[in-house]
Amino acid sequence: MKDVIISDLSQCQPVHRLDRDYRHGTWRLIDYETEEFAGTMIYSGPSMDSEPLTLPLNCDGYHAIYVGVHYPGQFGDAHVRLRLTDDPAYTLVRAETQSGKDLSGIPPELRWSHTTKSFSDYQVSEAFWKVADLTGANLIISRFNEGGRGGSYGEMYSSLVYVRLVPLSEAEMNEYRQELPRRDTKRLIAMNDAGIFSELRTKEDIWAQFEPYRDSDVDIMLWATFKGENCTYRSRIGRALTDSNNPFDRFAAHERWDVTLKKLEEQGIDFMTEVAQAAHALGIRIFPSLRLQGPKAVPLEMEKGSFYERHPEFRCKDKHGRGIAHLSLAFPEVRRLWISLLCEALEYGFDGVHVIFCRSQPFVLYETPVIQRFREEYGEDPRECPDDDPRFWRVLSTFVTQFARELKAAVDTMSKKMGRKLEIAYNITSTMESRLRAPGIDPASRPEVVGGTGKYNLSEVMQSNMVWGVDVEALVKEGLVDYLMPHPTFAMNAAEWIQPMVDLIKNTPVKLYPDLYPRRQPPAASLYSAQTLYELGCDGLTLWDTYSRVFRISEWAMMKRLGHQDALKYWREDGKGDEYFRVLNFKWIGDRSGDPRYYQTNG
Incomplete structure (x- = not known):
């Protein structure tokens, strides 16, 4: 033929x-x-x-x-x-x-x-x-x-x-x-970032975000729903979407979701409902994704009407009491804000929640509750201690872990209300070293490398998260997470740091899904990367920014099959995808x- x-x-x-x-x-x-x-x-x-x-x-x-x-x-x-x-x-x-x-x-x-x-x-x-x-x-x-x-x-x-x-x-x-998905090959988690939404105008545009995942090994879609308080739908809780042309408001100057939603609403389309239906039609579970970010850098920092603007008392602070452009998890009011947003999104029929801990740090810093707790524990003022004092990280982690506990309780309540199990996924930092050694970055130019007293090991995954108050061990041991996704994960050096993560989740219900990097990999490379990570003991793979992977159609044709763990070795030997x-x-x-x-x- x-x-x-x-x-x-x-x-x-x-x-x-x-x-x-x-x-x-x-x-x-x-x-x-x-x-x-x-x-x-x-x-x-x-x-x-x-x-x-x-x-x-x-x-x-x-x-x-x-x-x-x-x-x-x-x-x-x-x-x-x-x-x-x-x-x-x-x-x-x-x-x-x-x-x-x-x-x-x-x-x-x-x-x-x-x-x-x-x-x-x-x-x-x-x-x-x-x-x-x-x-x-x-x-x-x-x-x-x-x-x-x-x-x-x-x-x-x-x-x-x-x-x-x-x-x-x-x-x-x-x-x-044999390449078609089976229950045992559904080992991939995809993430769609919210920057694409400015291009959506019709129902087909929404369904087109999911069409590449048809007959794929993708089980869960992490759907970027919250960039801080800015929501991709008409939220009752988050910041109201602006239709202003204010060039200093980043969500009016670009990523203009209000325009997208108006176009869809004119056709009788509810964005979030349509998104959930499109995912479920392909057998994909979908989680709203929360990025714990504050306003962007000056001059694009204006967010009129936001919780952040109304409540400067709840912002993170540096050692000198100066404000940091993030809301602090040290305050119950902030934790309630983030949790209520996620629960609101679940009402649209979503299947779990996702929180990003590998971006938008810090989550808590030198706020009054932190200073008080440190003094209670150690009788000292943390502002007079080195930045890399492990005692300070432990105190930070008490607030981040409390957020995780409260989120778990809220999700469990929503599970009972909706009559089905809802799950929790966290992106965490793989290692600070892997990020500082990213292509084009000179480690010696970064204060995280040259500063401090050297009390922590940048190549160690637990400490790389603990410096931001993310106690990965507590999340696993207390049953506060279902999916852990270290970001980024380069297969060639993953063996240097991932073993503690594999050991941590052993004999627990938690699944380890490292975030496969680099994003752009031809079939020969992605087969190598996936096989390597599975052999190291990982349960599946996460694909960050999948929306920018799927339109590279020859690469996606292989990447969407990477849940076929047992076939990867033979596909590599046969040179599958080289053509x-x-x-x-x-x-x-x-x-x-x-x-x-x-x-x-x-x-």
């Missing part, structure tokens, strides 16, 4: 949405020839408002689908949205570019998998999308014509060069069936040669 290559996209319908020139509402047709075949690609750009196209596939049975996209280097990234006729929502496709930081934690023998992904604007990138039964199916091609106030997709170019369809033999179909991405050179494109020496020399 031969591959079917559809390279002439002038076949797309309706024809009045195609043009050889720039015409508003259309896609531009551009002729080309690659090393293997010739054809006609489609292109759209900002403000063209190009309407969706339908490409007849004229195929029967199951095929592997590969798509070729051209990314114009002079204009940065590009996007295209693809959907088969019966898909509930589109899949977003973007460039699978690589950078030096993507090599962090990847052994030298696998670096080829990254370097072979380089491409330029005189080339076309082909990526594996998925396997599907194409009987009676067409391909629907679209783009974002409208975007949010942040980095907008609407300002990007869009293209599709060709589609390659590979018919599957019976043996290949059997192999594909998911390739680059073809243009012999010519449009009116010019594809010779890289001459293609674009204007700077």
Whole structure:
């Protein structure tokens, strides 16, 4: 059976949405020839408002689908949205570019998998999308014509060069069936950050956030719901969403969720209800995610009407009594605020809660309750002690652990109210050392390294959390957590620090799901990373910022299968996924040669 290559996209319908020139509402047709075949690609750009196209596939049975996209280097990234006729929502496709930081934690023998992904604007990138039964199916091609106030997709170019369809033999179909998720492979936790919400305008946009997880090993979605008091829905408790154009209010200047919600509400769509329904339709549990952050740095710090603004007495303080831009867990009022927000989100049908302890530190510092407790315990003033005094960390941890206890009690109450078990997940810091040694960071430039008296070991995971008052041992021993997710986790050095975590959860109900880094990993690298972490004793994997992983479709095609713990070794041996991405050179494109020496020399 031969591959079917559809390279002439002038076949797309309706024809009045195609043009050889720039015409508003259309896609531009551009002729080309690659090393293997010739054809006609489609292109759209900002403000063209190009309407969706339908490409007849004229195929029967199951095929592997590969798509070729051209990314114009002079204009940065590009996007295209693809959907088969019966898909509930589109899949977003973007460039699978690589950078030096993507090599962090990847052994030298696998670096080829990254370097072979380089491409330029005189080339076309082909990526594996998925396997599907194409009987009676067409391909629907679209783009974002409208975007949010942040980095907008609407300002990007869009293209599709060709589609390659590979018919599957019976043996290949059997192999594909083995890759589908089972109960024992649902070992992945995904996290969607809230920055994407500025692009949502329709029900399909919401469901498109979940479509890549269809037939995947993802069990839980951590849904970014709270950036501090700023909520992604109409909360009765959190800060009211602003429709102000105040450029110093970060949620008005970008990430403008009020615009998103109004667009959806005009269509009778309740955002949170729709989100929960979309997740559950795919068999995915969903947890609202809380980032314990305060306002951003000056001048983007204005949050009118917030609890933070109304109650300066509840803010963290440094040794000199100066305010820190965080609310302190030392105060019962602050703990109640965060817990009540999470419980409010649970009312929409969510399945548990998630709190981020690997960002937005400190959670408690030199506030009056802390000073008083330290004096009661040690007869000293903590402000006169070194910053890295372990006694101070222990006192901080009493307040953070109290927050965890109160959250556990509230979640248990909600479980009884809703008639089902609700779970708790925490992101914690892997090791401070692993963060300080991230690519591009000079450890010697960081005060966490050069300051203090050296009483703690930066490479030790428990202490790296305890410095912020997060007593991981207490969380586990008191049964206050169901999922522990150390962030970030680079497989190549995880053996240096993760064993205490594995030992801590042994013979407990707690599951260890390290946060797989770097985010961008071709199949050979992600298979290595996952196999390594499982062999170290981890129960599953967390994928931070999954929304930025899924549109790298050839990588996601493998990453979504990483719950197949027992198959990883054999997939690595077989080089599975090595063919998911390739680059073809243009012999010519449009009116010019594809010779890289001459293609674009204007700077």
